[in-house]
Amino acid sequence: MKQFSSWAFALLDWIMHTAVLNVLFLLCSLPVVTIGTSLTALCAGQRALIKKEPCFRAFFLAFRVSFWRSAAAWLILLPINGLLIFHTVSLLPYWNEGALPQLFFAGLLTLLALSVTITVFVFYSRFEGKLFRLLRCGAELALSNLPRAVLTALLFALPFALLFFATSIFFALSVLWAFFYFSVAAWAAVWLMNKPFIRFAQQTLGLDTTKHNKEDARNDY
Numbered sequence: 001m002k003q004f005s006s007w008a009f010a011l012l013d014w015i016m017h018t019a020v021l022n023v024l025f026l027l028c029s030l031p032v033v034t035i036g037t038s039l040t041a042l043c044a045g046q047r048a049l050i051k052k053e054p055c056f057r058a059f060f061l062a063f064r065v066s067f068w069r070s071a072a073a074w075l076i077l078l079p080i081n082g083l084l085i086f087h088t089v090s091l092l093p094y095w096n097e098g099a100l101p102q103l104f105f106a107g108l109l110t111l112l113a114l115s116v117t118i119t120v121f122v123f124y125s126r127f128e129g130k131l132f133r134l135l136r137c138g139a140e141l142a143l144s145n146l147p148r149a150v151l152t153a154l155l156f157a158l159p160f161a162l163l164f165f166a167t168s169i170f171f172a173l174s175v176l177w178a179f180f181y182f183s184v185a186a187w188a189a190v191w192l193m194n195k196p197f198i199r200f201a202q203q204t205l206g207l208d209t210t211k212h213n214k215e216d217a218r219n220d221y
Contacts, residue, residue, distance in 0.1 A: 014049070015180075017049055017055050017056075018046075018049070018180060018183045018184060018187070019179045019180060019183070020056065021042060021045045021046065021049070021055060021056075021059060021183045021186075022042075022178070022179055022180055022181065022182050022183035022184075023178070023179065024038075024041075024042075024045075024056075024059055025038050025039070025041070025042040025182050025183065025186075026178065026182070028041065028063060033071055033074065033075065034067075034071060034074075035074055035078075036070040036071060036073055036074025036077070036120075036121050037063055037066055037067050037070035037071050037074070038063070039070075039118070039121040039122075039125075039186070040062055040063070040066045040070045040121045040122075040124045040125045041058075041059045041060070041062040041063035041066070041125070042059065042125075042182065042183065042186045043062075043121065043122050043125035043126075043186045043189060043190055044058045044059060044061070044062035044125040044126075045058050045059035045062070045186075046183065046186045046187045046190050047125065047126070047190050049187075050187070050190065050191075062125060065128070066124055066125075066128075069124070069130075069131050069134060070121060070124055072131050073120055073121070073124070073131060073134060073135060074121075076135065077113075077116075077117045077120065077135075080113055080117075081110070081113050081114060081117055084106070084109055084110040084113050085110055087106050087110075088103065088106040088107050088110045089164075091103040091106055111150060111153060111154075112150075114153040114156075114157055115142050115146065115149040115150045115152070115153040116138060116139045116142045116143070116149070117153070118142075118149070118152050118153045118156055118189065119138045119139075119141055119142035119149045119152065119153075119193070120134065120135060120138030120139070120142075121138075122152065122186075122189045122190070122193055123137060123138045123141055123193075123197075124138070125190075126197055127197075127201070127205070137200075137204070137205070140200075140204070141193075141196060141197075141200050144196070144200075145193070145196040148192045148193060148196060149193075151192060152185075152188070152189045152192055152193065155185040155188055155189070156182070156185050156189075158181075159173075159177050159181060159182075
């Protein structure tokens, strides 16, 4: 019974922290230009939560430290993704009029861009670096681990896809988006990209990960 109580307390503690991180992410994303920074901070907070460290302190520290570079990276990647999404959506009404191949390749390119974008900010939650090296390393990491990167991108894109294709379902799940979803997606991203991070740090960045915990948060390179 004591073991069950301990497990239940740990679960409730995780739920509470996950919900607060989700709300912090949404609030910090309201200016739009800070979405990249908020995502970086959210992943840093979830990594701290996994390590049983103060997750809110990790969130605000990452938000402050990564603010300018994450914001700059977001402003570079946002119009690229926006144009690709707009192009893909504009082809949807013509899919049965011979535009199916164009729609397929446009959708594929959009998914690839989203995968790189999400990976850049998940990457920055763990490693610091100059802006263009950050973008290059994020793209290289995503392309070399494409199945994981694509799955991560799909997780974060799901609410927006539902908003466009199934608005009623989106609003029915509004409590989920508000209190849990993005924080859980960040947890999944941290988990999915952990092994690729370690391999990438060793082989590409030349970092000795044996000196750090495998879930270590940030290394300067």
